[in-house]
Amino acid sequence: MKDVALRALDAALAQGVTYADVRVEHILERSLGTKNGQTGRLGSSESTGAGIRVVAEGAWGFAATDNLSAAGLSTAAEQAVAIAKASALAAKAAVRLAPEDKHECVWVSPCVIDPFAVPIEEQLGLLLAVDTELRQNPGVTLAETNMTFVRTRQILVSSLGSVIDQTRTTSQAGFEAWAFKGSEIQKRSYPTSFGGQAQLKGYELVRELALLEHASRVAEEAVALHSADQCPEGVFPLILDSSQLALQIHESIGHPIELDRVLGSEANYAGMSFLTVDKLNTLRYGSDIVNAVADARLDHGPGLGTFAFDDEGVPAQRIDVIRDGQFTGYLASRETAPVISLTRSNGAMRAAGWSRLPLIRMTNVSLLPGPHTLDEVFDIDHGIYMETNRSWSIDDKRYNFQFGCEIGWEIRNGKRARMLRNPTYSGITTEFWNSCERIANRDNWTLWGVPNCGKGQPEQVMGTGHGASPARFRKVRVGGGYGK
Amino acid sequence: MTRAECQRIFDVAQRAARSAGMDDVELLLDAHSSALTRFANNAIHQNVAERDRMVSVRVLMGSRTARATTNLVDDDSIRRVVEEAIALTKVAEPNDELLPLPSSAEAGEIPRHPSRFDAATAETTPERRALAVKDAIAIVESSGATAAGIFETGAATEALLNSRGLFRYHEETSARFSITATATDSSGWAKASAVSAAAIDAGALARNASEKARLSASPRESAPGRYTVVLEPAAVLDLVGQIFGDFSATAIHDQRSFLTGRPEGPLFGPNITIDDDVRHPLQSGAPFDGEGVARQSLCLVEGGVIRQIPHARGSARRAGIAPTGHGFPLPNETGEMPLNVVIVGGETSLEQMIAAVDHGILVTRLWYIREVDPFEKIMTGMTRDGTFLIEGGRPVCGLRNFRFNQSVVELLRKVIAMGPAVRASGEEAMDMAVPAMTVEDFNFTEVTRF
Numbered sequence: 001m002k003d004v005a006l007r008a009l010d011a012a013l014a015q016g017v018t019y020a021d022v023r024v025e026h027i028l029e030r031s032l033g034t035k036n037g038q039t040g041r042l043g044s045s046e047s048t049g050a051g052i053r054v055v056a057e058g059a060w061g062f063a064a065t066d067n068l069s070a071a072g073l074s075t076a077a078e079q080a081v082a083i084a085k086a087s088a089l090a091a092k093a094a095v096r097l098a099p100e101d102k103h104e105c106v107w108v109s110p111c112v113i114d115p116f117a118v119p120i121e122e123q124l125g126l127l128l129a130v131d132t133e134l135r136q137n138p139g140v141t142l143a144e145t146n147m148t149f150v151r152t153r154q155i156l157v158s159s160l161g162s163v164i165d166q167t168r169t170t171s172q173a174g175f176e177a178w179a180f181k182g183s184e185i186q187k188r189s190y191p192t193s194f195g196g197q198a199q200l201k202g203y204e205l206v207r208e209l210a211l212l213e214h215a216s217r218v219a220e221e222a223v224a225l226h227s228a229d230q231c232p233e234g235v236f237p238l239i240l241d242s243s244q245l246a247l248q249i250h251e252s253i254g255h256p257i258e259l260d261r262v263l264g265s266e267a268n269y270a271g272m273s274f275l276t277v278d279k280l281n282t283l284r285y286g287s288d289i290v291n292a293v294a295d296a297r298l299d300h301g302p303g304l305g306t307f308a309f310d311d312e313g314v315p316a317q318r319i320d321v322i323r324d325g326q327f328t329g330y331l332a333s334r335e336t337a338p339v340i341s342l343t344r345s346n347g348a349m350r351a352a353g354w355s356r357l358p359l360i361r362m363t364n365v366s367l368l369p370g371p372h373t374l375d376e377v378f379d380i381d382h383g384i385y386m387e388t389n390r391s392w393s394i395d396d397k398r399y400n401f402q403f404g405c406e407i408g409w410e411i412r413n414g415k416r417a418r419m420l421r422n423p424t425y426s427g428i429t430t431e432f433w434n435s436c437e438r439i440a441n442r443d444n445w446t447l448w449g450v451p452n453c454g455k456g457q458p459e460q461v462m463g464t465g466h467g468a469s470p471a472r473f474r475k476v477r478v479g480g481g482y483g484k
Numbered sequence: 485m486t487r488a489e490c491q492r493i494f495d496v497a498q499r500a501a502r503s504a505g506m507d508d509v510e511l512l513l514d515a516h517s518s519a520l521t522r523f524a525n526n527a528i529h530q531n532v533a534e535r536d537r538m539v540s541v542r543v544l545m546g547s548r549t550a551r552a553t554t555n556l557v558d559d560d561s562i563r564r565v566v567e568e569a570i571a572l573t574k575v576a577e578p579n580d581e582l583l584p585l586p587s588s589a590e591a592g593e594i595p596r597h598p599s600r601f602d603a604a605t606a607e608t609t610p611e612r613r614a615l616a617v618k619d620a621i622a623i624v625e626s627s628g629a630t631a632a633g634i635f636e637t638g639a640a641t642e643a644l645l646n647s648r649g650l651f652r653y654h655e656e657t658s659a660r661f662s663i664t665a666t667a668t669d670s671s672g673w674a675k676a677s678a679v680s681a682a683a684i685d686a687g688a689l690a691r692n693a694s695e696k697a698r699l700s701a702s703p704r705e706s707a708p709g710r711y712t713v714v715l716e717p718a719a720v721l722d723l724v725g726q727i728f729g730d731f732s733a734t735a736i737h738d739q740r741s742f743l744t745g746r747p748e749g750p751l752f753g754p755n756i757t758i759d760d761d762v763r764h765p766l767q768s769g770a771p772f773d774g775e776g777v778a779r780q781s782l783c784l785v786e787g788g789v790i791r792q793i794p795h796a797r798g799s800a801r802r803a804g805i806a807p808t809g810h811g812f813p814l815p816n817e818t819g820e821m822p823l824n825v826v827i828v829g830g831e832t833s834l835e836q837m838i839a840a841v842d843h844g845i846l847v848t849r850l851w852y853i854r855e856v857d858p859f860e861k862i863m864t865g866m867t868r869d870g871t872f873l874i875e876g877g878r879p880v881c882g883l884r885n886f887r888f889n890q891s892v893v894e895l896l897r898k899v900i901a902m903g904p905a906v907r908a909s910g911e912e913a914m915d916m917a918v919p920a921m922t923v924e925d926f927n928f929t930e931v932t933r934f
Contacts, residue, residue: 033817035738039577040817044568045553049536061610064534066555083519083531086610090618092527120575128577141739144817180739185858265524267632268664268673269911271851271868274933355534391854393887395866400887400932402864404856424856426887426930457634458520458532480929481856481864481889 001026002163004068005155008050011077013159017084019055019097021158021312024048024068025354030116032124033146034131039124040144049354052080058094059087064355098337098345100314102161107308110298111169111202115149118203123147126211127175133215134177139223142178146195147171147206154311154354162313170304170463171205172198172451175215177222186225186421188406190214192243193389198449198463200302221407224419231408231423233479237383238425239472242440244405245367246448246466247389252429253285253292254365254464256398257321258348258455259330261360263339270455271396274429275327277340283327286433289370292322294331296347296363301447303465305363307350312358314347321365325434333360352460359456364447366467370439375414377438377472383411384478386423391481394429402426404481424481432473440469485515485537485641487653494645496559497541500566501647508544508585509566510646512774512813513537517606518638521613526621526631528614541569542814544585547578549815576815583797585775587648592778592809594652594771597763602680605657606639612681613637616661620690624665627694629672633663637681644776654770660909661686664869665693669934670703670882672696673849673869675718677909679768696848696870700882705931706873708886712844712900713926714837714874717908717918719847724827725913726853727861727892731760731784732810733799734819742859742893743790750788752896755830758785760794760810760822766907766917767824774813782808784822788896796820829919830902837901837922839877845926846872846879850888853912861892865912866932886928898924 005024012020027047033040050073051064061084065076115123127145134143149171156164174196176189191197191209199205240248255261256273264272275283286292296316298306307316312334319329330340331348349358378385391404408423409416447467454461494511501509519533539562540553550572554565613635624631637659644652661684662675673696674689715723727742735741743751762771762779771779775797782792795803796811796819810820838846848870856862867886872879901922909915 034577035817038579038581039550039815041551041815042549042572042576043551043553043815044572045540046565047536047555049555051534059528060531062530062532064532064536066536079533083533083610086521086614087528087531089611089614090523090528090621092525120572124575124577178738178740180744183745183859185740185742185744187858263525264630264632264666265529267524267630267666267671268522268634268662272666355536357530357532391856391864393852393854393864393866395885395887395932395934396851396868397932397934399934400866400885400930402887402889402930404854404864422857428933457522457530458518458636481862483889483929484927 001155004050005157007070008052008073008077009157011074012052012054012080015077015081017054017056017081019159021053021156022050023154023156023311023354024050025152025154027353028151031148032127033144034127035144036142037131050076051354052076053357054080054084055095056081056084057088059084059091060095061087062357095335096338097334098342100160100334100345103309103313104163105308106165108167109169109200110302113203115171115203116151130175130211130215133212134219137219137223139179140177140219141180145175147173156311156313158313160313164309164313166308168200168307169202170198171201171203172196173206173209173211175211177219179222179226181226184226186222188218188222189388190218192448193406195451198304198451200304200306225407225421228419228421231420231479233483235475236478237380237472237474238476238478239377239383239385239470241387241470242444242446242468243448244386244389245468245471247392247450248403249365249367249466249468250450250464251392251394252398252401253321254362257330258360259332259336262330263336269457274397274399279327280340281328284325284434285322285327285430286325287436288325289439290322290325290433290436291368292366293368294319294321294363294365300364301467303364303447304449304451304463305465310347310349311351312349314345317347319346331360331362350462352462356460359460361462362464364465364467369442369445369469372438372440374440374444374470377440377470378411379414380411381413384423385409385411399428401429402481422482425476425478426480427476435474436471437474438472440471444469485513490643490645490653493539493557493562496562497566498647500563501543504570506543506570508647510542510585512540513643516638516640518636519610520634520636521617522634523617523621524632526625528617531610539565541565543569543573545573547580547582548573548576549582550576551815581798583801585646585648586650586777586797588650591650591776594778595763597771598765600656600679600768602657605637605659605681608637608681616686620663620686623687623690624694627698629665629667629694629697631663631665636660642770644772646776650776652772652776656768659684661689663689663693665697667697667701670697670700671869672700675909677907677915699879700870700872703882703884705884708928708930710925710927712841712922712924714841714844714846715921715923716848717906717920718910719850720918720921721908721916722850722853722910722912723863724892725916726855726863728825729821731793732819732821733793733795733803736793737799742861751790752785752788753899754787755899756785756788756896757828759783759826759828760824761826762824764824764826764917769823773809773811775811777807777809777811779809794820794822826905826917827919829905832901832903834903834920837903837920838874838879840901841874841922842876844874845883846874856889862889863892864889884934885932887930888927889929890927895923900924
């Protein structure tokens, strides 16, 4: 793979470009699932190719190919340069990149149990056992389980002289119990919805999740939702579980701090951001107890946003995003860093595979844990607790959001009083984070994976990480999703 | 990828399967090349091209099946992916409902449909895209706004072959142009897609987006509530388009479709008729499904009444009817869905629809639409890039954007006017042929800050 990458780089440099980088990748995936006691999807896939990115005549060009022969790479390099020259026809200013060092590195993400070495029979057996357990409850009308494993080996070479060899293994697993009755469809998921938990780990993740042990409870809750009261509409103190809070962080902190979005690169699709550059170090993003970081280093944990180098060869870093409530940092690239006077990129450029261009993507954007026990977070006279995301939506500048959750509880005197179905809440980003009044401690902190973040044209689906512990917010509008 | 190349790959795969004692093998092949020129801040900032292929092998062993996929098409890689598919199939759980591969006769005759391949589009150069973009930027820039958008062109080949002699082959091109004009406190957007790049008028789209940005400047804030709305086709597409995954015999059988258990009779208003028609001139896509079955034209909704539901071979057998040709590649959990939706429109022009509204809101586009309630199909999302107050039959000013929480079932009972169906392209649903709609009592629940 290294030879292929260097050959492609040579082909690009021979075209007289001022900058070039090449990513050659081999992506291996295994995906399996069950539905109501039957094997659902069961398959494997592999994809190999090269993406060549160049600056020529002061403009960007990118071409990707599955043809890794010398001729194929040469054609792709010529195409990348031709595209860059076409870009120059409608350019305003020449591309300027923040300086970066040459790096040579081989890095393999921690993987205790190779998921591709675990027999599929064992993996499928576990899923079918969970599926069976879910359907022990007669109120469950549909049971679904899933596992997905991905291993990506990437060689990145650049005209800076960098040669970076990274291998990342990610695992994902979860299940859902559906209950249809009358005119309602209810669902409960474990450990979270839309595919479950995903981390930069091997099969040890699946073992840690203890899927089978949770199946019976999850099934019971799905069925019990039909007997629960509708979530009331009004303004309440709101407590969110860590998985829902992870998605709240993703949408209302992670996306707004993407500097390409702030600068207008995504205006036609993903949108822009309310966090215009004048707000850096001046905006009170949240209350004093809110501290958030973007951290791609392994020290932060095995997140989907953990790596050694980003896709333009910049080392993984940690940046303070919100410090004591104050907005302090954006996610940047080599091209955008100079715009806010950074002397160096903070390493957030990633591409969804060899065929896509690197974009600024969230790494692990996490809310740091607070000092409180879970009992202290729940210590209120009256409020609402919500768990596990069911729907999510936010405007194209990342101000107004609305989330729905699978299940809620009314809290009375610090205890769960009654189950609530169809809970939703909504708000304005900065008002919401400024209403944060308690955050649970590290004992309750989980680094969640969001494997399905869409951005860019052509669209790229990326995995991001978000650490969170349950937290409490004052005066949040609840129930608007079902409001008349 | 030519037909001959598809056949060569299949022959290699079939030999590999037979040498392992497997007679039943199916191949899905895909080859595509595409290029996308992206612009923002009045300049091209990302400009990409890619080519890739896919060989996906499914084998059957009695009532077991599994799939393995690669993008490597040399003989060794094809043999390896067949071996992988066999290894997976051996450990799959038996499924008594699994059907043998279909023969050509069982898969049916492909319906006549318009050619969906335009050689000129397939050969569009980066220069041509760049110059079209440059002209569009100039139009937006001259209006005082800032342009962002894309111009994408591409070609794709899709083929399906199986060991019972079935050989399906489909070639298609596509072109897509979208543009956002951003002004100080407003924006406008327009988008079009077609089989041929020549059918897209990028200049007209740029003028449309610029005009929307100009007219929605200095937006007012209007209180949330129930309004009569005029939804332009892209807004209809992205919102109503959310429900068609539920038009699936498998989803109904699994009791996760909003059509589960509905009483017979009208579900929507009497003016709502929806077809699924791969032959429609405004449609695109292959005329066969994931098992190679020819796509049938269906009337999904007639006069507000649910009529026909797509069935893959498996769900059709369960129901004792013929498959409709809407199945996904096996094995899968979701079964089937319509991919060529045509909402039959009316004859009212957009201008007439606006003129008929005394007090209401004109919506260009909706954004970040997600399902709040799976049975009533309550969807939430935001308006974006051109939301206007209508007073006395004309748009009088731009409005700050709203959040909506709207049941699509209810919406389709409250449509009071429709324009002709056009090919609409948005960002939240696949392209469809849909009309603009005037809808009463549309539920806006919040207002954002811009």
